[in-house]
Amino acid sequence: MTMAAENGDLRLVSLTKRFGIFTAVDDLSLTIPQGGFFALLGASGCGKTTTLRMVAGLEEPTSGKVQLGGRDISRLRPYKRPVNTVFQSYALFPHLDVFENVAFGLRRRGIGDIRAQVERMLALVQLEGYGKRRPAQLSGGQQQRVALARALINHPQVLLLDEPLGALDLKLRRQMQIELKRIQTEVGLTFVHVTHDQEEAMTMADTVAVMNAGRIEQLGAPAEIYEFPSTPFVANFLGQSNLLAGQVAGRSGDDILVSAYGSRFSVPAARCRAVDGDVYLGVRPEKLHLAPDSDSVPAGHQWVTGVVSDSSYVGVSTQYLVRTPWGTEVSAFASNAGVLAQVPLGAHVVAYWRPDHAFLLGREAGAGDATQPLLEPVP
């Protein structure tokens, strides 16, 4: 307890929020270390925004606690919490100019001599000289930066960002991602960022929690989650995966043996989330390579055969769909590092991978292959 009180970690303890019969957030527990950049990633309605609102004090938890530095803040009014929010579509005060928007929090806390502080904050977000403008006279990117300045100027212990870049176009979004990351490193406070954009979460956060139906499916560093997802949902929400339905057929040393569609595959035990029963054998598309026939497959690799059913050239890579003999389509991304000949449609190919690039996940009995994008129903 004293340990927790000394640092400024944000802890959510069995946090639950129900709206009527709908459970938005379901017994959520996690610890966000002080100074971290934490992303809550999930689809619409997964409970990520509700979680954020409970931290901000805008929603009262049905049960559970929000602790900041060991202090329970779950029953405090929003204005009593050392937490500030950058709202989705910003919620800038339309009747106040930029200066007054940024100064709002300082004025409410009765802090005098705010001019210098506000000017400094506007400089930090590169909006010097914009103080007299109204929010309606600013572009989306500028409004976003005002919203950020308005929250940051209060030096909160935790800054909450609710889809802050959702309203911006792609190029501006990339720019702001870098900007936000720079500011976070500069000011060194805890950022909790809610987004449905997996790329945004991975670029910016040092810890990502993937949420689904009010619960956290997996939590970890972006690379960790991407390379070794723990559930089929995560495997296909964060990037995409080829998941082949199979059964564990035994163990051979450090490897788990899997049989699927009449073939035998192996996966190192360290990369297995499940070691018996029904499983998914997962391989990321960029780790799947194509060869004209099985003789060209390098030693130590495993493979499936198929026919190229679709290819899309996207510049940095070409994305192929390969139809397996059992009817599923697996995707393979071939990097366009050299000026290579494209594999034509209808070509018979072999798709191969290194066993230690694969991973094994538990599978509900009866569930078929899960590959993205699923163009045709699996027979």
Place this chain on the structure above:
Amino acid sequence: MKLGRWLSDHWVMGAGVLVLAYLFLPIAVVVGLSFNEPSSRLSYDFNEFTLDNWTNPCGPGDMCDAVVRSVQIGFLATVVATALGTLMAFALVRHRFRGRGATNLLIFLPMATPEVVMGSSLLALFVAGGVPLGFWTVVIAHVMFCVSFVVVTVKARLSGLDGRLEEAAMDLYASELQTFRKVTLPLVFPGIVAAALLAFSLSFDDFIITNFNSGTTVTFPMYVWGAAQRGIPPQVNVIGTAMFLIALLLVLSTSVRRRRAA
């Protein structure tokens, strides 16, 4: 060909401008007659140009008294109706409570009831209660029929208000009271001003309900009504023109201020 194209693009605007002209036709007549030296008391036709009506607006005996009384009644009714209606609008938009449907009905019905019915039934109440008719019964009646219009106007503005702005204020250390004073009220204010203007114009203009409940008190519309039987003094048109100009200035200045605020 080009003309046909132009017409098909602009006929709606043309029709709109024609309707506006129709709206302004009697105003032009009122302005014109305010410079008229009528040939006889009962004549409504333009006779001879004069500035006398404008230099001596209070010429006809009690007219200016009636105008002043109407302004007083309008002011009092506006203040009370705007206060009551704004409170009700806040309750309806910001709170869930039992009896909401009944409240909405109570607000809707006065707008759906013909003025003769409201005026006469209120008269019956005052007579039965032994309340002497006069200035204050008129104020009471005006507040009654203005409240609903205030509620509707403020409600529209309030429900268009983005709730996240208030959340943002609370997130930025504003207590409930400060949030209301610094964010909610300034943002709803244009709606309250619009409601007050509407209430004043309804009150200033009302004849039917006033006629039932005024006793011997004479408001401007009642003066005009009485004069219409005996012959209208041209100064009535001076007051009409002046009201029009004042309203025009007020509306324009608030809309300019609102545009600056937006």
Place this chain on the structure above:
Amino acid sequence: MSVLAHLPAETPAQQTRRGHSRLLPYLLLLPGGLWLTVFFAVPAVQLAATSLYDPSGSLQEGYAMTWEFGNYADALSAYWPHFVRSLVYAGIATLLCLLLGYPLAYAIAQKATRFKNLMLVCVIAPFFTSFLVRTLAWKTILSDNGFVVGLLRDVGILGSDGRLLATSVAVVLGLTYNFLPFMVLPLYASLDRLDGRLLEAANDLYASPVRAFAKVTLPLSMPGVVAGTLLTFIPAAGDYINAELLGTPNQYMIGNVIDSAFLVRLDYPQAAALSFILMAIILAMVFVYVRRAGTDEVL
């Protein structure tokens, strides 16, 4: 957050206020609600009672409550032409308001761009000159030796001794004029919300301008049409100033009858019965109309 969007989201302000006091909404409603109850609802109930009093009483001697439903029958049989005339005049005036008001509201909402505010002000401004002064101005415009009648006589629409003043035409014209803004403003409000791209989409999907209007614009502006017709029809049906100033006793509407029953003939039970019949007819029409138009967003 599509799922959450449909849940009854409460602002924190609501939460605390609820936490602090469940009474607050009632406190906010109390003054206004009390005012409306005492000065609108109670008199209405009292009026209902008055309409059933024995008509042989008088104000001085007092009335006896005899549940005299005959008052209604008497009122209807004596004044049914006035009821019919009121509804017909108000109906025609409302229709004219719709025909005049729709193009104007559409022009302001969709075509006016930077002149929008100016045009809106132009709709409202004429109505600050007094109702009676305006109506008297129409008396000048429509007078027998005025320009309008002269023109109509010259082109032969009116006979050489034809008149406008003191006819049904004048009364309907006055009603139309006086209640036009009540039509234009709600129409404007709903047309202003109409996304212009919807019409482009309709045109893109092979709808002619007429069909695009019938299938897209009109249905989407229905709440405005409903609110506008109600706000025009209700006061027009109860009005008596236009009939008094622009018409003759032959054009008298039910408002004139109620007014004189209350203030001249002092026949309170009959006046109350007439008021109640008028109110009942209007409310019945409002409910049927709102039901048929399929919108509950009257207000």
